[in-house]
Amino acid sequence: MSIHDIMNFETKRAIKNALLIQIxxxxxxxxxxxxxxxxxNINRGTFYLHYKDKFEVMEDLQQELLNELESYVKNVQPLDAFHTIKTGQLYQPFIEVFKCIKEHAAAFRVILGEQGSPAFSKRMKKVFSNHILDRISVIREEGxxxxxxRYFGAFLTSAILGxxxxxxxxxxxxxxxxxxxxIHFRLLRFLGDLASLQK
Structure with a gap:
């Protein structure tokens, strides 16, 4: 990466951080x-070299967060997760997803908050749905x-995001x-225990 590229990256990072502060x-x-x-700490001319308006900054920031989140969510295999939970162990891909959220906690909190972007939660749900729902659906014919x-996807992704x-x-x-x-493990185990009461 050239010095010019590094300066561009740092300026865009400063603008995205400024957006979070302003929100x-x-x-x-x-x-x-x-x-x-x-x-x-830049002039408006410098801003316009990188973005045309605040909406483009928001889109860039959201896409950056979603891309990184997706890189971890795609490693979650529901069957492996259920087997791991049944043995009383933590599922490592879940931990990696939570690490990603924790690393960018301030950004996720601001954008998901009341002053942020209402559409962002839907986009996050879509990431979870795209990589987890289809893998669960093939486990049982009902899926x-x-x-x-559709309703199971809404339930599952809302629970994760919640x-x-x-x-x-x-x-x-x-x-x-x-x-x-x-805590996530205990929630899943609790739901599993409730389901087993019907047997």
């Missing part, structure tokens, strides 16, 4: 390019039913990823 302070609707430039699959948001919203980043994975 927390005034909400996305009231963010202006002028204040982004001031917060990023092949399109209507069931755990993540609870963690972020309550400032529990001091809870390490292994502890969060254990």
């Amino acid at each position: 927390e302070e005034v909400g996305f609707e009231r963010v202006t390019v002028k204040n982004l430039a001031i917060t990023a 092949l039913d399109p209507e069931f699959q 755990v993540i948001q609870e963690w972020l919203d309550h400032g529990d980043e001091d809870l390490n990823v292994e502890e969060l994975a254990m």
